Every structure is written in C-alpha cells, then in structure tokens.
Amino acid sequence: MNWIVNFLTSSIGRKLIMSLTGLFLILFLVVHLAGNLQLLTNDGGEAFNTYAYFMTHNPLIKFISYGNYFFIILHAVIGILLYFKNRKAKGSSYAVSGSSDETSWSSKNMALLGTLILAFIFIHMGDFWFKMKFGNMPDVMSASLGVPVKDLFTRVSTAFDNPVLVIIYLIGQVVLAFHLWHGFASAFQTLGLNHPKYTPIIQGVGKIIAILIPLGFALIPTLHYLDIYLF
Amino acid sequence: MELKNNVPEGPLAEKWTNYKSTMNLVAPNNKRRIEIIVVGTGLAGASAAATLGELGYKVKAFTFHDSPRRAHSIAAQGGINAAKNYQNDGDSVYRLFYDTIKGGDYRSREANVHRLAEVSRNIIDQCVAQGVPFAREYGGLLANRSFGGVQVSRTFYARGQTGQQLLLGAYQALSRQISLGNVQMYNRHEMLDLVKIDGKARGIITRNSLNGKIERHAAHCVVIATGGYGNVFYLSTNAMQCNVTAAWRSVRRGALMANPCFTQIHPTCIPVSGEYQSKLTLMSESLRNDGRVWVPKKKEDVDAIREGKKTGNDIPEEDRDYYLERRYPAFGNLVPRDVASRAAKTVCDQGFGVNKTGLAVYLDFSSAIERYGKTEAHSKGLKNASDEKIRELGRGVIRAKYGNLFQMYEKITGENPYVLPMKIYPAIHYTMGGIWVDYNLETNVPGLFALGECNFSDHGANRLGASALMQGLADGYFVIPYTIGQFLSKEIRTPEISESEQAFIEAEKDTRDRIQKLLTINGSQSVESFHRRLGKITWEYCGMSRNAEGLTKARQMIRELREEFWNDVFVPGTNEEYNPELEKALRVADFLEMGEVMILDALDRNESCGGHFREEYQTEDGEALRRDDEYTYAAAWSWNNGNPQVFKEPLEFENVELKTRSYK
Amino acid sequence: MQLTLKVWRQKDSKAKGQLETYKVEADEHMSFLEMLDVLNEDLISQKKEPISFAHDCREGICGTCSLVINGRPHGPQQGTTVCQLHMRSYKDGDTIVVEPWRSAVFPVVKDLVTDRSAFDRIIQAGGFISVNTGQAQDANAIPVDKEDALEAFDAATCIGCGACVAACPNGSAMLFTAAKVSHLALLPQGQVEHKKRTKAMVAQMDKEGFGMCSNIGACEAECPKEISLENIARMNRSYIGAVFTTD
Structure with missing residues (x-):
C-alpha cells in the first residue's frame, strides 16, 4: 500500500486530489443550486422544506453529504498544504512583479479565493445548517409528506432580510466565480486532458459555469431581500 | 621530433575495419579500475564520456559550464552529414570521403577522413535510437537536404537546431551514465593545466568556479574535447566563453598545435553594429540561394547610406555592383564560403561598405521576391496583379523558406529584411586547426587524446557545411572508445594514479602562481579591452586575407600586447569566489600566446589554401594558389617557451588526385 | 539613451x-x-x-x-x-x-547567477533512452509519423534555462520535466521506458523541492521556446497511468 501513499504525496498525486475533489464539489454546487432554487417558489416554503427534509433524512443522501464534507475538507487542507509548499519552493519574491497578460488573476490567487470560500462555507453553515441541526428551529407540517419538517424556508427568508448578510452572500458568490473561473478548466488539465481540439470547449464551459452557478446562487438572497418570487 | 601518424597499413577502405578487429583490448575487470578524464562536454566530449562509461571505464567528466548541456555544439544550425544514401542519389562512403578531402583543399589526412565517412552512418543510427527528433518525410522515414554545394542530399537535420538536438542526445546518454555511477560529473570545473608523469598525461588541475578551489584530478589518461579557438579573434560566432585554455595548456605541456592558421570565415553573419559588439550571429548559408550580394558603385551613395540619408532601396539598379556575379559568372552568389568572404572584404576595404562601420554588404532578396511573386501570380491566375501585390506574394514564398532566419535578423537589427536588403559581413566561425593527433586521436603526449573541433585531423584547410557535428560525434561515439584501448591496454598494471605525485604538486603551484599574478598586477585596463585589441590584430592581419608583412607586424603587436597585459591588466576580486573576470583573464592570457602561434603558422605557410589566403600567393584573377609541391603537410607547433617550433607531418594522397578548385 | x-x-x-x-x-x-x-x-x-x-x-x-x-x-x-x-x-x-x-x-x-543543477538531476533520473553506443539498428528501421516527430521536436527545443520555474508563482518545474517526458514519449524509441521514466523524473522533481503546478500558465507565457502546457497534461496522464499500471 506504500504506492498509494507515494502517489498521493507526489506533486501530481496531490494535484489529482485537488482536481477530482474540485470537480466533485462543482457537481455538488450544481445539485445544491438546483435544490435551493426552490427557495424562489412562492408556496410558503412547502417545496423547499420538503426538499430539505429529504436531503437530511435519506440515507444515501446522508452518506453522500458526509463524503461531500470530507471532500471539502480534503480540498481545503491539500490546497493549503500546496500553498505553503509552493511558497517555500518559490523562496523570495520579485521586487517588481510584471507578469504576462496571458495568465489570469484567478489562477494566481486560488489559495486566497479558496480560503475566502471556506470562510463563507462556515458562515453559511452556521446560518442554516447549524441552526437546523442544533438550534430550535420550529417545525411546520409538510403537505406532501404529511409529517412535520423544519421550517428552514422561513429561516432563510428572515435571514435575507438583513442587508449585511445579503452583501456577504453576494461577495461570497463573486469569490466563487473567480475560483471557478480557473478551477474548472484547471481540473481537466491536471487530469491530463488538453488538446487543441477540445481544450477551448472545456475552457468555454468553465467560464460559463463560473458565471452561471454563482449567479444562480446570488439570485436567492437578492430576490428574498426584495421579496420577489420566480415560480 | 618525428610525427608518427600511426595510420594502419592496407587499402584505404579496409584500414579501419581491419584495425578495429586487431587492436588491443582492455578486459572488463581491468576497465573497472582504469580511470579516464574527459574534459569538455560538447558533442565530442559528452559522447566520449558516455560511451567510455558504457564500456565500464571509470570516467570523470569536466565542464566549465553549469551543465554539460550548455556546450556550444548546441548552436549548430544546419545539419549533420552521413553517407546513408537514403535518397538513392549515388552517395557512398567514398563520395563523402572525397568531398571532405576536396572541400578541405587537400590538407587533411586521408585515412582519418575515410574513417569519418565510414562511421557517419552509425552516428545517424545511434542518434535516432537515442530519440533525436530528426526531420521526417510523410512516410515516416528520415528526410535529407543538400548542403554546402555537394551534389547529393546527405544532410540530416532537425529544423535549424540540429546541433541542439544532437547535443541533447549526447547529454542524455551522459546523464544516464552519471546516474549509473559510471561517470563522475564535475560541472563548473575549468581545466587549467595538464599533469604529466613520466611523459604520460596523468591528470589535470582544475578551478572550481563557484569557490575558486584549485583541485587535482588524476587518471590513467586524459581526453580533451574542448572545442576550437575562434575566440582568438574576439568577435566570432562562437559562444562568449569558448576558449583555448585546455588545449593551450596541453600545448604548454608538450602537445602540438597543428595548422592553427586554418580558420573558417563564414560569409553570412550579421555585421558588427558598434564598439560594444560582443559576438556575431550566423545567418544560414542557404540564404545565398535567393539573395543577391551587392554594394553601391558610387562613393557618394555609400556616404549617403552611412549617414542614413539613403537606404539600399534608393540606389538605382545601374548604380549597384553585384560583385560576386561580376567576378564569378559561373557560380555567382553561390561561390564557396572562403571565396564569398574574401570578396566581401575586398569591396569593404575599397570603401564600399554599407553601414556605419563600413563593414557590411547587402544581401538583397528583392529580385527573388519579384521573381517568386510573378510565378505565384501566374499560378494563381492573377493576370493584372499590381507590383505591390506581386511583391506581397513573393514575400510569402520567401517567408515560407527562410521565415525563422528573417525573424532572427529583425530581432537583432531592428530592420525588416522583407523591405530593406539585409546587411551581412563575414565572421569567424570554426577552426580547422587544433591539437595534433595521430590516427588513434592521441597527441604526441602519450595518454593525451584530443577530439572534435579541438583536434586538427579531418577538415584540412576548409570545412564543409554539416561536417562539424559529424566529426564531433564520430570521434566521441565511434573512434575513441576503440582507439583509447591501444594506450590503455598497456596500462592495466598501472595502479591508481596518486594525486600527491610531485608533478601534481608542481602543476598546482604553477596554476596558483598564475592566478595570483593576474590578481596582483592591479593595472588599469580590463581583460575585455585586451581581448578586443587582440581580436582586432588577429582579424586585421590574420583574418580573411594575410600577407607576410602584415603577419610579421601582427606578431610583434601581439607580443607587445601580451607584455602590456601582464603589466597592466586589472582583475577585480579574489580567487576564492565566483569570479568571471578572473576566468576570462586566464583565458585571454592563453589566447595571447595562441594568437602568436596562429600568426606564425600563417606566416610560415607560403601558399593559399582553403581558409588560409596569402595575398602573395594568388592567381592572376585573385584566386587562391595552392603550392602542393612544398606545403602538402600538416604543420604542428610546439610552444617551446615562447620560441615556437614547427614539426611537419607529410600528407600522402594515395587515393585522390590533387586538383585546383575553380568557380569562374 | x-x-x-x-x-x-x-x-x-x-x-x-x-x-x-x-x-x-x-x-x-x-x-x-x-x-x-x-x-x-x-x-x-x-x-x-x-x-x-x-x-x-x-x-x-x-x-x-x-x-x-x-x-x-x-x-x-x-x-x-x-x-x-x-x-x-x-x-x-x-x-x-x-x-x-x-x-x-x-x-x-x-548577483544574477543562479545554480540550476537540479535540472541536470531530473534528466539523470530518467530523461534518456537506455541505448548503448553501437546497439542501434538502422535509423530507417523505425518509421516515425511526421506529425509525431514535429511534436516531439517542439517539446525537445527546451533549452533548460529555467524561465518556467522563475516565472511560476509556485516555483514549479513541471514544464521543464514535461517537455522531456513528452519529447521521448512521442517517439516510438521512447515508449519502452516511458512509464518508468515518467515516474522517476517526477519523483526527482519533487525531491528537488520544486513547487506544485496549479495550471497558471506563466511558464508557457514566458518560455523562450514557447513550449506548450499540453506537455504538462501529457505528463499528468502518463504519470497517473504509470502509477496504476506498474509495480
């Protein structure tokens, strides 16, 4: 089993972890967004609360969510390790920095962006997940399930009446956008997928994702703040 | 001293094969104990060190560079010749042999050249197996081009970077031997002396450029592969650090410098732009296929150009002197390197040079651009194409053929050669002369071998294009691994050579004294300024054309310059640190001696042949006049404490007939 | 001026x-x-x-x-x-x-001079084809696709200057290492040792203490020979493949 350790501690092995966990987390973001868009349904939270109940009670989803927490932590820990390792490898920095136009700002600030995202995740989970799990969030009756479920919807709706929190969330999405701007295409490069034929497509998709996902998430606090519902 | 060339008996074509089968061998168990020092890691040195390592010898390899991959072999552009006859155009070992002998103006050793032609084929096989990415045809087989005026296509190439790819191949083979522990690599170690014990070469003294440590290294024999001495001219296409020190120190310890006056001048280099110029850049010879060489006919046009009031384009056709086409109607712009170079010098000496320094001629592509443009327009069916359209089409054709060279020219000069004619001037490129070696590549000092450009053996008085890479690799991969056994088979009882022998102590002391002397002169002039002045003397009097009067004067000037150097040079810093000025000073000191011997040799050779043109010996129309009756020999010089002495090895031509070259 | x-x-x-x-x-x-x-x-x-x-x-x-x-x-x-x-x-x-x-x-x-000997050690770890002098067959016995030869050449033009490492904010030597891995991997002669070579060279690169690639692309942008990031992708997949298919 020594080879696994060797592989996972090699430069390319660690990059592979970053790539695979990153891609998984992007997949998670898509699912998370799809579910959360139900917050924009004007049904008093019926759909969303039911969805939230399902997500916290289905054994398979619970299993995946533990995996998800693990991957977030792994992605963050390895990312931070890489950051320090790379700083050590670089040694001192240049008195003047004059980089080429061909490199993106995002690509050079992934560690900073990632740390901000991690901070955002803590805020986000503290606001909702923690309160649902450990706080005394009132129950409501789910019409479709016929059982009482936590009224997460009202909690979200109230939380986003606070403009400070809305702004924090919006900033969080901008940071996410920059992280994805580099992250998506980068993950494929690490996997060894780079060819003049399809790399431009990957890069294009990466940029679309980097805009659409954060935009979708940003709608939720914004529209709740403005009391607008889409569905 | 009689120079024994040790050429084996028998018919020319069988000499090497028979010799190889009968020569003395060293058994594997003995190889493991025998140590070999290889100095220099260019094509010849790296290939030799790698191959000797593979054979099981204990090899110590040295380079003054920070890595073996930096050697100047890396800059060779054109290609490497081999008698493969892949193009089925009638090439053969004999033809390559004959072309090389003739190209060298009949001043090389037949047996060595034939062996070179024989092993040329193995080189290509070896390099391909190593992964050298040679150019290929669509069928996947190797491509060839023709080169340097020969009538067959035998040149293998990797775009314009053949030298780089071949060197990296040899470097990788060397790296493999280093990783296997067969070769101990010493980077940043410069050889500063040769150590002889009982007349045999047994070691070297080196300086570690990182910390100035002077070290002794002992071995059963020493192989030097340290390149040519082109930088004795200061400005050349050589790298800045190319130097003669290892070779010259060997001469000071008894080796002989053969035919030092045979230096090659390449006609198409980018001219000097000012006093600060540090080196010259070659533009491939192939440009002369489409470029026409000219200077203005009228002095007032020349002045206007120099003052920047006119450009080449402003000079009307009738006021241009296409001097190569005028003087050599048969070959025109395609005369060989030496002829083209001399003609350029003549017109510039007459005051027709077309840049500020007066040392440049035009290489003009406008005719070719127009000609190709018309053909293109015709083939595209453009009947009434404008002149501008035609030129645009023509530039496209030129770009496809020479794009990278034009780009390089523009990078260096800042002028667009598609619009303005290129300016070119000849520059020192290669030195055919070098350490005298016998058929085994062994010098007259037993146990000291010289390979590659460092030796004198294969190119005579002039080297053909794409032959330098061939010789370097032939010597390193396929000759020395065999011939070194002739010496080492007698050394199997010799125990490990001790570095505490008296000879080592003395040589180390000599080196330290020399360094100390340089550091304590504390004069007023920089090393660079001496090197420049040396270059001016050698280029002026021993460059493209030479005469007895000038050479005699130049010898005196060099002696005075050397005297001045040792009294007034300023070398900053100390020995015990990274000190490039000190390294340079040690090298220039040796160039100042080597230059004198080169001039002496030029003075002594009362004939014109190849790169050596003596003005007194020319035909009525100014062509080189060889004097085979008196000068069919290699002149090998000893330093002899400043009173150089010449020894002659007669060159016997049993297989080719000596003829005069003509390009009229 | x-x-x-x-x-x-x-x-x-x-x-x-x-x-x-x-x-x-x-x-x-x-x-x-x-x-x-x-x-x-x-x-x-x-x-x-x-x-x-x-x-x-x-x-x-x-x-x-x-x-x-x-x-x-x-x-x-x-x-x-x-x-x-x-x-x-x-x-x-x-x-x-x-x-x-x-x-x-x-x-x-x-002053402005640095020690780049780590590059030599990466090549020594495996940046070669193991063929002794004299063992080669005829050069034309192995046909090589012209496009492959050109691509190999493009990777092989690396001059080992280290600008990639100097440009990389992470101090990574991936472009240098990948250029040699690619050069040899693209030729049939290099196939035999390909997996072993990739693993050995990456291991040496890591051992030297170079940083880890995060696909910024500064190396490619500053490379004087304009060596492509595709080479790094090729090395990544070779390495991952080699780890899972060899002992």
Whole structure:
C-alpha cells in the first residue's frame, strides 16, 4: 500500500486530489443550486422544506453529504498544504512583479479565493445548517409528506432580510466565480486532458459555469431581500 | 621530433575495419579500475564520456559550464552529414570521403577522413535510437537536404537546431551514465593545466568556479574535447566563453598545435553594429540561394547610406555592383564560403561598405521576391496583379523558406529584411586547426587524446557545411572508445594514479602562481579591452586575407600586447569566489600566446589554401594558389617557451588526385 | 539613451542581497547583455566589482542567460531569451529592474547567477533512452509519423534555462520535466521506458523541492521556446497511468 501513499504525496498525486475533489464539489454546487432554487417558489416554503427534509433524512443522501464534507475538507487542507509548499519552493519574491497578460488573476490567487470560500462555507453553515441541526428551529407540517419538517424556508427568508448578510452572500458568490473561473478548466488539465481540439470547449464551459452557478446562487438572497418570487 | 601518424597499413577502405578487429583490448575487470578524464562536454566530449562509461571505464567528466548541456555544439544550425544514401542519389562512403578531402583543399589526412565517412552512418543510427527528433518525410522515414554545394542530399537535420538536438542526445546518454555511477560529473570545473608523469598525461588541475578551489584530478589518461579557438579573434560566432585554455595548456605541456592558421570565415553573419559588439550571429548559408550580394558603385551613395540619408532601396539598379556575379559568372552568389568572404572584404576595404562601420554588404532578396511573386501570380491566375501585390506574394514564398532566419535578423537589427536588403559581413566561425593527433586521436603526449573541433585531423584547410557535428560525434561515439584501448591496454598494471605525485604538486603551484599574478598586477585596463585589441590584430592581419608583412607586424603587436597585459591588466576580486573576470583573464592570457602561434603558422605557410589566403600567393584573377609541391603537410607547433617550433607531418594522397578548385 | 538600472547584487549564496542603482548610457542597437557589458566595463574602470550574470552563446540556444527584467523572465518579448533582447525595446530615461531567477531550488550563486543543477538531476533520473553506443539498428528501421516527430521536436527545443520555474508563482518545474517526458514519449524509441521514466523524473522533481503546478500558465507565457502546457497534461496522464499500471 506504500504506492498509494507515494502517489498521493507526489506533486501530481496531490494535484489529482485537488482536481477530482474540485470537480466533485462543482457537481455538488450544481445539485445544491438546483435544490435551493426552490427557495424562489412562492408556496410558503412547502417545496423547499420538503426538499430539505429529504436531503437530511435519506440515507444515501446522508452518506453522500458526509463524503461531500470530507471532500471539502480534503480540498481545503491539500490546497493549503500546496500553498505553503509552493511558497517555500518559490523562496523570495520579485521586487517588481510584471507578469504576462496571458495568465489570469484567478489562477494566481486560488489559495486566497479558496480560503475566502471556506470562510463563507462556515458562515453559511452556521446560518442554516447549524441552526437546523442544533438550534430550535420550529417545525411546520409538510403537505406532501404529511409529517412535520423544519421550517428552514422561513429561516432563510428572515435571514435575507438583513442587508449585511445579503452583501456577504453576494461577495461570497463573486469569490466563487473567480475560483471557478480557473478551477474548472484547471481540473481537466491536471487530469491530463488538453488538446487543441477540445481544450477551448472545456475552457468555454468553465467560464460559463463560473458565471452561471454563482449567479444562480446570488439570485436567492437578492430576490428574498426584495421579496420577489420566480415560480 | 618525428610525427608518427600511426595510420594502419592496407587499402584505404579496409584500414579501419581491419584495425578495429586487431587492436588491443582492455578486459572488463581491468576497465573497472582504469580511470579516464574527459574534459569538455560538447558533442565530442559528452559522447566520449558516455560511451567510455558504457564500456565500464571509470570516467570523470569536466565542464566549465553549469551543465554539460550548455556546450556550444548546441548552436549548430544546419545539419549533420552521413553517407546513408537514403535518397538513392549515388552517395557512398567514398563520395563523402572525397568531398571532405576536396572541400578541405587537400590538407587533411586521408585515412582519418575515410574513417569519418565510414562511421557517419552509425552516428545517424545511434542518434535516432537515442530519440533525436530528426526531420521526417510523410512516410515516416528520415528526410535529407543538400548542403554546402555537394551534389547529393546527405544532410540530416532537425529544423535549424540540429546541433541542439544532437547535443541533447549526447547529454542524455551522459546523464544516464552519471546516474549509473559510471561517470563522475564535475560541472563548473575549468581545466587549467595538464599533469604529466613520466611523459604520460596523468591528470589535470582544475578551478572550481563557484569557490575558486584549485583541485587535482588524476587518471590513467586524459581526453580533451574542448572545442576550437575562434575566440582568438574576439568577435566570432562562437559562444562568449569558448576558449583555448585546455588545449593551450596541453600545448604548454608538450602537445602540438597543428595548422592553427586554418580558420573558417563564414560569409553570412550579421555585421558588427558598434564598439560594444560582443559576438556575431550566423545567418544560414542557404540564404545565398535567393539573395543577391551587392554594394553601391558610387562613393557618394555609400556616404549617403552611412549617414542614413539613403537606404539600399534608393540606389538605382545601374548604380549597384553585384560583385560576386561580376567576378564569378559561373557560380555567382553561390561561390564557396572562403571565396564569398574574401570578396566581401575586398569591396569593404575599397570603401564600399554599407553601414556605419563600413563593414557590411547587402544581401538583397528583392529580385527573388519579384521573381517568386510573378510565378505565384501566374499560378494563381492573377493576370493584372499590381507590383505591390506581386511583391506581397513573393514575400510569402520567401517567408515560407527562410521565415525563422528573417525573424532572427529583425530581432537583432531592428530592420525588416522583407523591405530593406539585409546587411551581412563575414565572421569567424570554426577552426580547422587544433591539437595534433595521430590516427588513434592521441597527441604526441602519450595518454593525451584530443577530439572534435579541438583536434586538427579531418577538415584540412576548409570545412564543409554539416561536417562539424559529424566529426564531433564520430570521434566521441565511434573512434575513441576503440582507439583509447591501444594506450590503455598497456596500462592495466598501472595502479591508481596518486594525486600527491610531485608533478601534481608542481602543476598546482604553477596554476596558483598564475592566478595570483593576474590578481596582483592591479593595472588599469580590463581583460575585455585586451581581448578586443587582440581580436582586432588577429582579424586585421590574420583574418580573411594575410600577407607576410602584415603577419610579421601582427606578431610583434601581439607580443607587445601580451607584455602590456601582464603589466597592466586589472582583475577585480579574489580567487576564492565566483569570479568571471578572473576566468576570462586566464583565458585571454592563453589566447595571447595562441594568437602568436596562429600568426606564425600563417606566416610560415607560403601558399593559399582553403581558409588560409596569402595575398602573395594568388592567381592572376585573385584566386587562391595552392603550392602542393612544398606545403602538402600538416604543420604542428610546439610552444617551446615562447620560441615556437614547427614539426611537419607529410600528407600522402594515395587515393585522390590533387586538383585546383575553380568557380569562374 | 540614458537608463537607470536597479540590479540585484548579492555576494554569494549565503549573503543577503539588495537592489543597487546604476546609470548607464546605452545604444539602441546594443543587446541587453551588451548594455550590461558596457556597465561592467565602466565599473571595472572605477575598480569596482562588475555585475555577475550568466550568459554564453548570446544567440538564444544555450539556455545560460537568465535575467528577470521588470518582473518578467527574459524580459518583455515573447519567445525571446534575454540575450536576443535589444535595447530598442527601451527608451531614454527608463528605469529597469534586473533580478535573478527566484526559486528556492535555484539558489543565487552571485548577483544574477543562479545554480540550476537540479535540472541536470531530473534528466539523470530518467530523461534518456537506455541505448548503448553501437546497439542501434538502422535509423530507417523505425518509421516515425511526421506529425509525431514535429511534436516531439517542439517539446525537445527546451533549452533548460529555467524561465518556467522563475516565472511560476509556485516555483514549479513541471514544464521543464514535461517537455522531456513528452519529447521521448512521442517517439516510438521512447515508449519502452516511458512509464518508468515518467515516474522517476517526477519523483526527482519533487525531491528537488520544486513547487506544485496549479495550471497558471506563466511558464508557457514566458518560455523562450514557447513550449506548450499540453506537455504538462501529457505528463499528468502518463504519470497517473504509470502509477496504476506498474509495480
């Protein structure tokens, strides 16, 4: 089993972890967004609360969510390790920095962006997940399930009446956008997928994702703040 | 001293094969104990060190560079010749042999050249197996081009970077031997002396450029592969650090410098732009296929150009002197390197040079651009194409053929050669002369071998294009691994050579004294300024054309310059640190001696042949006049404490007939 | 033209360096290195210590020269080594900051000279085809697809200057290592040892302490031979493949 350790501690092995966990987390973001868009349904939270109940009670989803927490932590820990390792490898920095136009700002600030995202995740989970799990969030009756479920919807709706929190969330999405701007295409490069034929497509998709996902998430606090519902 | 060339008996074509089968061998168990020092890691040195390592010898390899991959072999552009006859155009070992002998103006050793032609084929096989990415045809087989005026296509190439790819191949083979522990690599170690014990070469003294440590290294024999001495001219296409020190120190310890006056001048280099110029850049010879060489006919046009009031384009056709086409109607712009170079010098000496320094001629592509443009327009069916359209089409054709060279020219000069004619001037490129070696590549000092450009053996008085890479690799991969056994088979009882022998102590002391002397002169002039002045003397009097009067004067000037150097040079810093000025000073000191011997040799050779043109010996129309009756020999010089002495090895031509070259 | 140079001066690898300011009179036709030559001659004439900088062929192929000019390895021009950079890229009155390669793996030897021997050790770890002299078959016995040969050549043009490491904010040597892995992997001759070679070279690269690639692309942007990031992708997949298919 020594080879696994060797592989996972090699430069390319660690990059592979970053790539695979990153891609998984992007997949998670898509699912998370799809579910959360139900917050924009004007049904008093019926759909969303039911969805939230399902997500916290289905054994398979619970299993995946533990995996998800693990991957977030792994992605963050390895990312931070890489950051320090790379700083050590670089040694001192240049008195003047004059980089080429061909490199993106995002690509050079992934560690900073990632740390901000991690901070955002803590805020986000503290606001909702923690309160649902450990706080005394009132129950409501789910019409479709016929059982009482936590009224997460009202909690979200109230939380986003606070403009400070809305702004924090919006900033969080901008940071996410920059992280994805580099992250998506980068993950494929690490996997060894780079060819003049399809790399431009990957890069294009990466940029679309980097805009659409954060935009979708940003709608939720914004529209709740403005009391607008889409569905 | 009689120079024994040790050429084996028998018919020319069988000499090497028979010799190889009968020569003395060293058994594997003995190889493991025998140590070999290889100095220099260019094509010849790296290939030799790698191959000797593979054979099981204990090899110590040295380079003054920070890595073996930096050697100047890396800059060779054109290609490497081999008698493969892949193009089925009638090439053969004999033809390559004959072309090389003739190209060298009949001043090389037949047996060595034939062996070179024989092993040329193995080189290509070896390099391909190593992964050298040679150019290929669509069928996947190797491509060839023709080169340097020969009538067959035998040149293998990797775009314009053949030298780089071949060197990296040899470097990788060397790296493999280093990783296997067969070769101990010493980077940043410069050889500063040769150590002889009982007349045999047994070691070297080196300086570690990182910390100035002077070290002794002992071995059963020493192989030097340290390149040519082109930088004795200061400005050349050589790298800045190319130097003669290892070779010259060997001469000071008894080796002989053969035919030092045979230096090659390449006609198409980018001219000097000012006093600060540090080196010259070659533009491939192939440009002369489409470029026409000219200077203005009228002095007032020349002045206007120099003052920047006119450009080449402003000079009307009738006021241009296409001097190569005028003087050599048969070959025109395609005369060989030496002829083209001399003609350029003549017109510039007459005051027709077309840049500020007066040392440049035009290489003009406008005719070719127009000609190709018309053909293109015709083939595209453009009947009434404008002149501008035609030129645009023509530039496209030129770009496809020479794009990278034009780009390089523009990078260096800042002028667009598609619009303005290129300016070119000849520059020192290669030195055919070098350490005298016998058929085994062994010098007259037993146990000291010289390979590659460092030796004198294969190119005579002039080297053909794409032959330098061939010789370097032939010597390193396929000759020395065999011939070194002739010496080492007698050394199997010799125990490990001790570095505490008296000879080592003395040589180390000599080196330290020399360094100390340089550091304590504390004069007023920089090393660079001496090197420049040396270059001016050698280029002026021993460059493209030479005469007895000038050479005699130049010898005196060099002696005075050397005297001045040792009294007034300023070398900053100390020995015990990274000190490039000190390294340079040690090298220039040796160039100042080597230059004198080169001039002496030029003075002594009362004939014109190849790169050596003596003005007194020319035909009525100014062509080189060889004097085979008196000068069919290699002149090998000893330093002899400043009173150089010449020894002659007669060159016997049993297989080719000596003829005069003509390009009229 | 009159220029102000701020040049990194550092006595040796242990000393602490700093930028020092010099005035120099340059000609537009000079190369950047010739401008430094002029400055050095001036320093020597004042009996001051000249600036050490690495250089040799001065025609862009040996890979010795290694200056970071205003924060960019080999200066502002694409696909150019610093020895090919000419002063006409600058104008009178410019201030130019000249620093050595920055990487913990390339310690400063003196002033602007660094030690890049780690690259040699990466090649020694496996950047070769194991064939002894004399063992080769006829060169045309192995046909190679022309396109493959060209692609291999493009990777093989690496001059080992280290600009990739110098440019990389992570100090990664992936482009250098990948260029050699790709060169040999693209040729049939290199296939036999391909997996072993990739693993060994990556291991050595890591051992030297180079940083880890995060696909920024600064290496590709500053590479004087314009070697592509595709090579890094190729090495990544080779390495991952090799780890899972060999012992």
